[in-house]
Amino acid sequence: MIALIDYNMGNLQSVVNAFQLLREDMRVTQNPEDVRKADAIVLPGVGAFGDGMKNLDKLGLIPVLQEEVRERKKPFLGICLGMQLAAREGTEHGIHQGLGWLDGRVERIEPGPSSYKIPHMGWNNLFVKKDTGLFSGIEDAVYYFVHSYSFCPAPGEEESVAATCWHGKEVVAAVEKENIFGVQFHPEKSQGAGLKLLENFLSAVFPMAYA
Amino acid sequence: MLKKRLIVCLLWNNGVIVQSVHFRHTNAVGNALTAVDFFHTWTVDEIIVLDVSRIEADRSNFYQMIRELSRRCFIPLTVGGKIKTVEDMRELFRNGADKIAINTEAVRNPNLITEGAHMYGGQAIVVSIDAKKTEEQTHEVCIQNGSAATGLLAPEWAKTAEERGAGEIFLTSIDCDGSLQGYDIALVRSVSEAVHIPVIASGGVGEWQHFVDGIMQGKADAVSAANIFHFSEQSTRKAKDYMLSHGIDVRKPAYYTVQTPRYPEYKV
Numbered sequence: 237m238i239a240l241i242d243y244n245m246g247n248l249q250s251v252v253n254a255f256q257l258l259r260e261d262m263r264v265t266q267n268p269e270d271v272r273k274a275d276a277i278v279l280p281g282v283g284a285f286g287d288g289m290k291n292l293d294k295l296g297l298i299p300v301l302q303e304e305v306r307e308r309k310k311p312f313l314g315i316c317l318g319m320q321l322a323a324r325e326g327t328e329h330g331i332h333q334g335l336g337w338l339d340g341r342v343e344r345i346e347p348g349p350s351s352y353k354i355p356h357m358g359w360n361n362l363f364v365k366k367d368t369g370l371f372s373g374i375e376d377a378v379y380y381f382v383h384s385y386s387f388c389p390a391p392g393e394e395e396s397v398a399a400t401c402w403h404g405k406e407v408v409a410a411v412e413k414e415n416i417f418g419v420q421f422h423p424e425k426s427q428g429a430g431l432k433l434l435e436n437f438l439s440a441v442f443p444m445a446y447a
Numbered sequence: 448m449l450k451k452r453l454i455v456c457l458l459w460n461n462g463v464i465v466q467s468v469h470f471r472h473t474n475a476v477g478n479a480l481t482a483v484d485f486f487h488t489w490t491v492d493e494i495i496v497l498d499v500s501r502i503e504a505d506r507s508n509f510y511q512m513i514r515e516l517s518r519r520c521f522i523p524l525t526v527g528g529k530i531k532t533v534e535d536m537r538e539l540f541r542n543g544a545d546k547i548a549i550n551t552e553a554v555r556n557p558n559l560i561t562e563g564a565h566m567y568g569g570q571a572i573v574v575s576i577d578a579k580k581t582e583e584q585t586h587e588v589c590i591q592n593g594s595a596a597t598g599l600l601a602p603e604w605a606k607t608a609e610e611r612g613a614g615e616i617f618l619t620s621i622d623c624d625g626s627l628q629g630y631d632i633a634l635v636r637s638v639s640e641a642v643h644i645p646v647i648a649s650g651g652v653g654e655w656q657h658f659v660d661g662i663m664q665g666k667a668d669a670v671s672a673a674n675i676f677h678f679s680e681q682s683t684r685k686a687k688d689y690m691l692s693h694g695i696d697v698r699k700p701a702y703y704t705v706q707t708p709r710y711p712e713y714k715v
Contacts, residue, residue: 249543253518257705282568353643355570359450359492359698378698382570402448427521428703
């Protein structure tokens with residue numbers, strides 16, 4: 237079972253739809269017990285960094301996430317805000333502490349020339365740096381993005397970056413670090429390339445079933 | 448580099464998808480789910496569904512249709528029409544909409560843009576503008592399905608919407624709608640140059656070249672059409688092929704089918 241964490245940060249229906257299409261057993265939950273029992277954890281979400289951490293905290297989910305993901309190495313997929321929360325800290329409306337699994341900060345994208353609009357919204361092509369995990373077998377890596385902030389890895393953490401894209405500057409689009417996967421774009425809204433990516437995540441979770 | 452987007456606009460009139468000429472609804476096209484299945488397969492980049500029914504009816508049919516539609520739509524889905532409150536927005540997001548579009552109510556109560564943006568993020572709030580050319584060659588914003596002039600000029604209203612927190616502008620020319628003569632380029636350009644948020648051009652496409660014009664001359668970030676996509680095989684795919692071969696960077700067209708659940712489900 238996959239636990240899809242509902243922490244009141246935006247609409248989860250499209251993520252549910254995508255996993256249902258892949259016929260994966262999933263539970264939309266706010267309950268720490270479900271997170272503990274799950275084979276993998278998906279953290280979606282749209283919104284501000286501080287609100288996201290506050291909501292996780294209010295639901296008492298931070299200790300169980302730390303335990304399951306950091307210590308027990310349970311596969312984790314963060315989508316959009318969910319990926320950003322895995323960082324050490326966020327700078328949206330003040331400095332907020334994140335889950336701290338990735339060393340770096342989440343900062344507002346400040347593209348050079350003004351022709352780059354913020355939010356970075358629409359389909360963009362990726363520069364894939366790791367093509368064996370999430371992006372394995374994906375030829376045309378074009379994904380749907382909607383965000384104004386992005387993860388900036390600290391020195392030493394660049395190794396975790398799995399893909400980037402260009403929006404006036406290089407923007408981190410995906411990370412892979414042991415059991416921690418994160419995507420800044422929306423795979424559930426990126427048609428074939430997105431569903432294939434979710435399938436690749438599932439095959440990391442259930443290597444036998446998806447081999 | 449961010450790609451230009453090709454968007455299908457579906458007009459929902461009491462249960463059927465219709466075509467529109469100068470905001471009058473003409474022939475029925477058919478079922479929304481079938482339409483979405485086809486356009487999804489032909490790699491369109493986004494889908495906008497607008498409830499254009501003139502009668503005030505129970506909304507549950509519309510919500511149910513959106514819910515079913517979102518289950519088979521793995522690209523962004525914008526929903527608009529008859530949205531008056533943040534509760535209406537919540538109901539649509541709950542049923543699977545990714546963004547919502549507001550028009551008449553945004554003009555009457557601009558605070559709705561701010562409230563919506565605060566609750567769901569600016570990226571989820573699209574302000575839809577219907578504009579008509581005036582004798583002075585400017586463009587006036589009209590509301591209530593284009594029937595009531597407001598005295599607002601399109602670029603100024605777009606700027607206000609942006610300041611209020613809108614994430615995108617969906618811009619339709621009432622004069623060009625259904626004309627097959629192309630976008631009102633002056634209108635698209637004046638609004639695109641007035642705001643920093645993406646502008647979607649709509650109304651008047653009669654041939655694929657009009658999409659190229661909307662982006663090259665109108666400076667639109669995305670181009671949309673309704674009528675032209677119905678009744679021809681692989682329409683959106685062909686439109687994208689044309690755009691690519693004319694130097695527009697769009698997501699490559701490819702066949703993509705999903706085995707979506709049938710509705711209603713038949714028990715055998």
